[in-house]
Amino acid sequence: MKFITAFFMAWGNFITLPCPYKKWDGGLKNMMLAFLPLTGAVIGSIWGLVIWSMRSIDAAQPQGLAVPSPLAAVLAVFLLFALCGFMHLDGFMDCNDAILSRRPMEDKQRILKDSTVGAFAVVTLMFLLLTWYACMSVCWDKVPCVTFFMIPVLSRSLSGAAVMRHRPLGTSQYREDYRQPGKWKWHVMNGVLCAICVLPALALAYRQSFLRPAILMIVEMAVTAGIAGRYARRQLGGMSGDIAGYMICWSEFAGIVTLTVTAGN
Template sequence: MKAFFAALMFMSRIPLPQMNISKTDWHKSARYFPLVGLVIGGVLYLAAITLEQFFPTTITAFLLVLLWIWITGGLHIDGWMDLADGFGSNKSREQILEIMKDSRVGAMGVIAAICLIGGKWIAVYELLHQEGAVILLLSPILARFLLISAIYFFPYRNQGGIGEGLRVNLSWLIIFLNFVFILSLSYYLISMDGVIWLFITAIFSGLLVVTIFKKLGMLTGDCYGALVEWSEAVSLFVALALWGLM
C-alpha cells in the first residue's frame, strides 16, 4: 500500500496523511500509476456531474480543465512544455537534452501549453455537450497505462532523474493485468467503441514515443510527462471523432 500511496502522492495533490516513503516504495509505485489514473478520473467524472447542475457547459468544461491541472499539480504539463522547447529548437540530440533540463520555459513551451489546455477545454466542452463525460473517467487511466508501457518497453536515461528504478519493478504480467483492466472497463462503459477508442489512442501515443526515441535514443522524465498529457488530449479527440462517426 505504501507503493500505491507513493504513486498517489507523486502524481496528484489529493490530500494524504504524512508517511515515510522509501526509495523502494517509489520504485514499486509505477505499477499503480493506472490506479492513480482511476482516482483522478473518478474525481473528474464526479465533478462533471456535479458542476453541470450549476453552470453552463462552457464554464463546466473550463472548471474541469482547471481541476485536471490542479489535481496533478501541473506535473505533466511541465514535461510537455520542456519537450516542446527541446524539439521545437531543431537542435542536435545533446542540445535538445540540455534545453529540456533548463528550468526556464521558452516560446515553444508556452505555445504548446496554450494549445494543450485550449484543446482540452474545447474537447471537454464537446464531450459534455454530447453526454460523453465517461471519457473523463477513462482518459487518465489509459494515459497512465500507456506511461508504464513506455517505461517498461523503452530505455530511460543512463543515470539519475526521478524515473530511475521504476522499470525494475514492472513486468509483462503487470503490463498485461493493467491492459486487461482498462480494456474491460472501456468495454463495460462504452462497449466496442471503448475498445476502438483505446487502440486508436494507443497508436497515436505510440507514434509520439517512437518519434522521441528516434531522436533521443531514450526517454526522460519530461518525455513521460509529455506522454501523459498527449495521451489524455488525444483520447478526448479520438472519442469525439468516434462520436461523430456514430
C-alpha cells in the same frame, strides 16, 4: 506492505490530493510505476464525478441555475490537469522546448533540464489547451462519464509501461531502476490493474450504447502514446519522466479529440 507503500508512493508523486500514507522506499520505483493505472483511476473518478455533477445541475436547473457550457469546459479541463499538479504539462512543455529547438542532441538534453520556459513550450501549451477547451465545450455533456474515467487510467498505464521498458536518459530519476531484475512482473501488474479499471468501464459504456467510440478512443490513445514516446526518445536519446508526461498529454489529447468527433456525429 510493500504494495501499500508503492501505491501511496505513486499517490504522493502523481496526485495533488493529500496522501494518507507518506513513506518512501527507493527500491520500489518500478512497483510504483505499476500502480499508475490506479492513480489514474483516482483522478478519473473525481473528474467524472465533477462532470456528472455539473450535468445534474444543468439538467435540474433549480431556480434557473445552470452551468454554461464554456464554464463547464474550463472547469473540466482545469480539474484534469490540477489533480496531478500540472506536472505532466510541465513534461510536455519541456519536451517541446527541447525537440522543437532542432539543435544537436546534447543541446536538446540541456534544454530539457533547463528550468526556464521557452517560446516553443508556450506556443504548444496554448494550442493544446485551446483544443482541449474546444473539445470539452462540445462533448462534456454528450459523452458517458465513465468514458472520461478511462482517459487518465489509460494514459498513465501507457506511460508507466514505457518508463519501465525503455532505456532512460542519464539524467533520469529512473536510470538506477532500469536494470532491476524481475521487472517483467511489474509490467504484468500494470496491465492487469489497467484492465481491472477499464473493462468494467467498457461494460458500462456498452450499456449506454457507447462501446464503439470508447474502443476507438482506447486505440487512438495507445497509438498516439506509442508514436509520441518513440519520437521523443529518438530526439532526446532515451526515456525520462518528462517524456512520460509528454506521452500522457498527447494520449489524453488523442482521447478527447476522438470523443469529440464521435460525439459530434
